[in-house]
Amino acid sequence: MFIALPAQADADDELEGWVWNENVLPFLALLASYAGYDFDGTDWQAVEIALEATDDEHRDRWYSYPLLGSNHHLKVHLAQAVGGNEVSVHVAGASSPELLLRADTLIAAFATRLVA
Template identity: 40%
Template sequence: MTEGGAVVEHVGGWLRRDNLKGFLVALSEVIGYRFDGSDWGAVEAGLEVGAGGDGWFGYPLGDDAALEVAMSRVVEEGETEVRVVVAEGLACLREQVRVAWMIFNRFEVSPEVEMAD
């Protein structure tokens, strides 16, 4: 797939809404970004706004734009559709995203998940 002239790959599908925060924390850890309460607040607010508009909200993770996460909230099912865009040339990162996706898509994770210092 091409976006803005660069080849990118999307990884994603449906994810339990309660697992979303943990998934974003895990992705952030993979790229060396500290996902904190202000990030989570922005995601929650974006999902609320997106629920009233076209349904999608995009959030870049990290400073180098290696990952962008797009989310769409499905209110009646308690799930979120998630699409992670991995920048061109980052095959190793794409595989790490796939592993995180597999874990958070198959197991229930506490919505109160936090990074351990």
């Protein structure tokens, strides 16, 4: 079961949760589009390579990626779950309630596996 919790630093513009590993790319691409950032293949390569060395049990081993768009400036922190197929995410900088809700909805959606 997924529950997105506000981050402790500033609950007004941050949230945490997780997404399935195979959903990281679409999660970031959609979040970037809401920020007005064009997330392309080069961005994905950087994230994909960096994720290999992450560990969600140690905050100093998370990877941070900025989504500096024309509408919003977000910072996404990501880390692989040790021994799992999940990627923990922390989104900071959601400067509007609408963007915070969209980010929360994306996390909830991409933490779900649809059965075909």
